[in-house]
Amino acid sequence: MSGAGLEKPQLITHVQQSLSYTVFDCKWVPCSARLLCLGSVPRGTGIIQLYELQSGRLSLLREIEKAKPIKCGTFGATSLQQRYLATGDFGGNLNIWNLDAPEIPVYSVKGHKEIINSIDGVGGLGIGEGAPEIVTGSRDGTVKVWDPRQKDTPVANMEPVQGESKRDCWTVAFGNAYNQEERVVCAGYDNGDVKLFDLKNMSLRWETNIKNGVCSVEFDRKDINMNKLVATSLEGKFHVFDMRTQHPTKGFASISEKAHKSTMWQVRHLPQNRDIFMTSGGAGSLHLWKYEYPAQRSKKDSEGVEMGVAGSVSLLQNVTLSTQPISSLDWSPDKRGLCVCSAFDQTVRVLIVTKLSKI
């Protein structure tokens, strides 16, 4: 291969671990070399496993079994000292666990009538100004925002009007949390709708439809003035929206890119560089991308109204890890280039991505 190939980041499988259950989500425990796997055991109960990286392998530290299979989890709304895990399960329950005393949850609510597909948190871990909050999106079509200080009822609830058909909400993400008042929630649905809810004004700020079911949305950084939003979908496509300039009718500028040849399950931005992100696909592949900004981020349209200009995306590297979909991906917030991914082949892999600091 040409010499230029050596300068590209390389993805190395550092550790691979086989599991005896279906794993739906994997997350790094902040400020540590530990990771969590959340999933569903064959007998129909939920499981949380805590692993630690040790001399080239993962050693199991704890195993916690719960009544319902667990679909997703986040550390986003907890402080760096407490590190409580918030989980959503197949029964629509939102629970917050103290992993040192996991018998009884710190907070628990039956938030939804059906499975919670996606969860996100903001305001904890030193990320995001304002109160810590958790948002959950469920198959019952609602998106609810919770504050752990308020029991039983959400602080905001976005649901379809009576009589309208409900669409599965597949993914949720927080963003724009740059001061104490501002916050937005972005939700993606199975019919391709992407909606942006402004929590400060309690209004729908923007919406669009990307023609295929939205599997994953993420802002490049939750705690800055909204900069970019990536939405991945079925049919191997993703869209990058430039969120700095909103046009009254055209909304946000975007570019789209095709890859993976199958469903793009997840997108995750590198915590240390907001312009690099990784997407995972249904054919077991991972693609590492870099976004480049255009020369001018906004321009005036024919009527003199500001509209955004989207940049371009280039592929830095791609690997195929497995034949089964890689359903979950998480970058370590403490070490640049370290990430964990879990696939439906019941394996969790820890990867190292080299040369990211040189990009």
Add this chain to the structure above:
Amino acid sequence: MSDQPVSSLWDQGITKTYQIPINNLDYKFIEKCSDVKHLEKILRILRSGEEGYYPDLTLFCEKRIECLAPGSRALRKDKPPASASDFTTEEWEKINDEMKSWVTEMKEDYYKIQFPVTETLHERLDNLPAVRGSNSCLHVCCSVGKEILFCCILLCDCNIDLCIFFTLRFDVEKECSKVDEVCEENNSKACFNISSNLPVIEKKIETTGMTKKERHFIANREKEKGNETFTIGDYKEAVTYYTRSISVLPTVAAYNNRAQAEIKLQNWHNAFQDCEKVLDLEPGNLKALMRRATVHKHLQNYQAAIEDLAKVLHVEPENVIAKTNLSDIEQKLKDLEPVSENHTKGKRILIQDIEESDGDEERGGNGKEHENGSGDKSNITNFNLFFPTVLRTVIPFTSSMA
């Protein structure tokens, strides 16, 4: 065997997919072709093997596409993850050692954090903003309701399936009247709320109850946010993030970076102060010296700039930027000199100027005085009188010709 992908007859018709003439599956054609889409189709046919298996031709076609369009999707291949064989032994060892040391470090730190949660953490938890929606009142609900109906109608028109309305959980007993004004504002806000106001980012971060590690983490994160905004040219925003980083934990890197952002915004005095701070914390910091030199240059304190650059070159004689800056400043100084030459009548020639820095406290003084001197075009002797402290040998050479 792979040279002529056709059978004995010449005009062989077209391929099954894409209907491309078979003649195009040929080295000469591919070499001359500059239509990337066409080449991509050819590549797909070659890779699929339906017209035969021609590995060299496929490779040739790939190279051609790489020449024309390196970012082409057709060039993407499935590969397995990298392994030890893709790296040199040193690189591989380095990667593994880095991981080991990081893991050990994180393990030690983890047990330190396991200490009982600080009392101030609870204090901080009490200081958090109120739970969202606890100040809302009925009026908000109604006005929002109207807007949402409007919203629903709009959405139906646009053939979007999902209509959304919002329920707010609120406590009716809380002060409604206070919120009346807020309701007025909310009414006037459009459903598609496009705020053209600049975001108000707090310059300080609340750090009560945080451990040292937390502070470190947050300061670092703010600095990285600043770096990101700096790279795309939002210098004002970058300065805000660096200020936030410094408010949590003052570091040399954050001050240095903020100085650079202030230079881009041309706030020379702010940049100067930041450079001074860095040099207080770390006296030999090269970046700070270079940046201070740039500030001096723009404030036209050339002497001071030269000194700073001299210090940098003392440590790093090969520093290209310092060298160019230095010659730039020397050139500027020279340009200011010849003014006295111009107004000599006859052949008054300035033979020598030997500049000496007399170790003046006010380094800026020399530069400024120098400038003032150049404005005085009438009399050379006056020139000398103005600057008694400058040790300069000027030999006016008056010829006999008038």
